[in-house]
Amino acid sequence: MAEVTNNEIVQALTEKFGGQIIGVNEPYGLLTFETTKDVIIEVLRFLKEDANTNFNFLTDITAVHYPEKKHGIAVVYHLHSMVKKIRVRVKVFIDEHHPTIPTATVLWNSANWMERETYDFFGVRFEGHPDLRRILNMDELGVHPMLKQYPLEDPNRVDKKDEYFGR
């Protein structure tokens, strides 16, 4: 089985998607790049179905909140090619006030609960998802608790201030 390097993957992606592939990076050897929500499903489909890359396995979908950025929510996909023994991380930055992105359930059934979890905690609406409901939190919660504006504990409590714990 021919190995495939990070450079070759980037080359193939740039050839196909041009300027939509940005911010290519390799932290700790794991190829990481950003793309836009318009082409994300096509990028994932290409990575999954192209014979050279063959990222057949969706390891994880999650999100990160960066309140200070213009596009404040990063949806992060981890893909894995079990055949080529290589991983890739794909990020899409979306507007935190209108957090929508197409669903990856069209490619992997495993995306279903991962996207529900991401919706539950970050409020990212995955368009076309078959059953986008909260999964771990109660339905009445009303907020998406992993967003940075929500503190861990009730801010009005005085007995649990960080300073009392050396934090």
Place this chain on the structure above:
Amino acid sequence: MNHNQPVYTDNDPQNELVTLNLGPTHPATHGVFQNVIQLDGERIVSGVSTIGYIHRAFEKIAEHRPFYQITPLTDRLNYCSSPINNMGWHMTVEKLLNIQMPKRVDYLRVIVMELSRIADHIICNTIIAQDTGATTTFLYLFQFREHIYEIFEEICGARLTTNIGRIGGFERDFNDIAFAKINKFLKEFPVALKEFESLLNRNRIFIDRTSGVACVTAEQGLDYGWTGPLLRSTGVDYDVRVSEPYSSYQDFDFEVPVGTSGDIYDRYLVRNEEMWQSLRLIEQGMEKLKSEQAGIFHADVPEFYLPGKEEVYNNMEALIYHFKIVMGEIDAPKAEVYHAVEGGNGELGFYLINDGGRTPYRLHFRRPSFINYQMFAPMSKGMLLSDAIINMSSMNIIAGELDA
């Protein structure tokens, strides 16, 4: 017979479906999660899984805790094999900090991780037997889980939620009693495991209940994100220990068992064979330890390794580093890292984003139980209720790992 068709005819007076709440505290679910299923007689027509009953917001809490305080949170993910979670977390931070571990620590870690893998598989396989009605096997093998916990107790003082080791190694060296107990375990466990296998492997009732039930193809397994023994039972030889070796697994000689049909019987066999392989790994680890210099149980990284209490009280440098680590005056690189280990149920991943502070900016756990379990409701359609119950046992869904 087409299992998806109702078995009643039009003019049957019982021509209606029954809705059954299986859980959240049903004894057959072995954990706090609910399935609302529609039954036609004994056959499941549809099901909806509801989870989150013991969600404890670990990812949120982790954003407010320094690295060394996150280890006890990982205990409570898959609490049947806490040491694997602990060490997976330690290795994630070590990867972030670029810490190279001494070989002896790697081997000690392998021994502990394989012991906990055995403990995890003991639970799953004896529970499958228990749910098919074979109580004896459960009682025979389950006592060895107790012996494993005694070893953990000797190493770190705790049994179930172990909080074992530290970033940079172990908090203390294994003592002689621990080694003696491991050796005793290595001698006694194969006998019991052999007995366990001879009670079940060719047992007519057990095979009838499990063989050909809940078959899963490799394509389905990959599509639904299965990893670990479940995926291997479908025939995919994916094991993180082999594909991306961590903690010096590349120095060891072991095999990755795979099944063929992905049914419950194959999952049982794969887990059993993995226990044998874990025993091999522990034996090799004990052998390798002999050629390593005794007394090394942590890497030489005083800026990150929390020193022992006696050191802190009696030694200036240790006191300084203790203060710096606890007060968070040590910089970790601004970076993001994904590290995966082979947990009891599959690929346990840690996605850590650090912004240079003492707490993670974001920490995400890729929990195998959570991802494996989503196939349960779709695959239960058309299954008998009693088959679905052992299907659930064979998936080894641990509520702590499911909900995080």
